[in-house]
Amino acid sequence: MPAKKRDFFYNKAKQMGYRSRASFKLQYINERYEIIKEGDTVVDLGAAPGGWLQVAKEISGGTVIGVDLQKIEPIEGVTTIKGDMTAPATQEKIFALVDRVDAVICDAAPNVSGNWALDHGRSIDLGKVALDVAAKLLSPGGNFVVKIFQGDMYDMYLNLVRKNFAFVTSYKSEASRKQSAEIYVIGKGFLTAPVKKGQVMEVVIEDVGKSGDGIARVEDFVIFVKDARKGQKAKIKIDDVKEKFAFAKVLSE
Incomplete structure (x- = not known):
């Protein structure tokens, strides 16, 4: 069979x-x-x-x-x-x-x-x-x-x-x-976000959130940047992307 x-x-x-x-x-x-x-x-x-x-x-x-x-x-x-x-x-x-x-x-x-x-x-x-x-x-x-x-x-x-x-x-x-x-x-x-995981980019930290992470924006899309301060200009790397926001870390100022 x-x-x-x-x-x-x-x-x-x-x-x-x-x-x-x-x-x-x-x-x-x-x-x-x-x-x-x-x-x-x-x-x-x-x-x-x-x-x-x-x-x-x-x-x-x-x-x-x-x-x-x-x-x-x-x-x-x-x-x-x-x-x-x-x-x-x-x-x-x-x-x-x-x-x-x-x-x-x-x-x-x-x-x-x-x-x-x-x-x-x-x-x-x-x-x-x-x-x-x-x-x-x-x-x-x-x-x-x-x-x-x-x-x-x-x-x-x-x-x-x-x-x-x-x-x-x-x-x-x-x-x-x-x-x-x-x-x-x-x-x-x-994800239809304007950023991708692993992407490196330069941003300005516009604000600081309740968790202490800096907040940057790309086309009104929010990026939370670890250990960043308000007004900082920084090169960042995107660590993770969600539907409505992303997480990143600072590479250099």
């Missing part, structure tokens, strides 16, 4: 009418991290054959859009776009349908060659593309989940996601096959 025929989640998906065992992966992710909420607008990148679209629609009940180079068989209440998710023309089609996106999800994987270093690299490249597209689509505070293969570039990718979201973690689904190296990177609270 083929291995997939003996697979619990494969059989469960067939019984429940899901298009792939991957449907359960999104269910488990959402139960733990609430990536998708009722009424959310969701875009699924690399959505074929549609297992994640089915679950996203069940959870949201709102607008769900699937994008893939392959044709996706119709799903009731779901809009599908056949095209390259990186192409401006495809992204324009998405924006023609919605004016805000609450969650971008991506369970896409590269064609596996059997060469581990190559497959890992391709997975990271695909994850970067998904992150770039998500950054164009997401509303402030929106959520993101993407599958990548574990390897030596994993930490680098995680740091890229951290620059764009207030909360970042990774999750190995119990619905993944035991031998699989796939892992899901999750970002919550998309």
